[in-house]
Amino acid sequence: MPSLVSRGRGRRTINEINMVPFIDVMLVLLIIFMVTAPLITPSMIDLPSIGKAAKQPDQVIQIVIDKNEALVLKVKDKSSPLSLQTVVAAVKQAQSGASNSAVVISADRNIKYEAVVRLMDTLQRAGIARVGLSVQLAN
Numbered sequence: 001m002p003s004l005v006s007r008g009r010g011r012r013t014i015n016e017i018n019m020v021p022f023i024d025v026m027l028v029l030l031i032i033f034m035v036t037a038p039l040i041t042p043s044m045i046d047l048p049s050i051g052k053a054a055k056q057p058d059q060v061i062q063i064v065i066d067k068n069e070a071l072v073l074k075v076k077d078k079s080s081p082l083s084l085q086t087v088v089a090a091v092k093q094a095q096s097g098a099s100n101s102a103v104v105i106s107a108d109r110n111i112k113y114e115a116v117v118r119l120m121d122t123l124q125r126a127g128i129a130r131v132g133l134s135v136q137l138a139n
Contacts, residue, residue, distance in 0.1 A: 011108060015064075020047075031093065036073040050061065055100060056109075057130065058101060059075070059076075059098035059101040059102075060101070060102055060104055061094050061101060061102070061104070061129040062075075062103075062105075062134070063087065063104070063105050063106070064079075065108060065116065066108055066113055067108040067110055067111060068135070069111060069115050071084065071119070072084065073090050073094070075094045078136065084118070084119065087119065087122060088128075091123065092126070092128075095128075102132060103130060103131045103132070104134050105131065106121060106134040110130060116133070
């Protein structure tokens with residue numbers, strides 16, 4: 001409720017905000033933060049170093065989905081066309097020589113996301129552990 005001022009011939013309200021309580025609260029908060037800041041110990045973050053990094057895969061198997069949703073399997077320098085039904089058998093055959101291999105899916109920019117998810121789901125249901133997506137940064 002605004003305070004009333006009586007000057008001469010009538011009562012008039014003051015339409016100003018009283019800043020004193022606001023300043024008092026701010027000073028109390030400032031003192032609290034100044035007292036507690038030195039008591040907080042800085043936490044140490046355990047970042048991985050080169051020696052602790054995960055082992056790189058021995059072999060990278062790349063599956064490319066082109067703009068027509070056709071699948072191409074690339075292992076080393078060889079590439080062969082596939083269908084969704086035969087992709088699991090081809091990947092397991094390519095993985096048979098290497099114990100630590102990863103499967104990377106590369107898709108055309110204009111492809112439906114559903115085709116990529118369908119391929120990832122097929123691979124993961126077949127028990128292929130390391131499935132990832134290839135990302136190309138835009139210039």
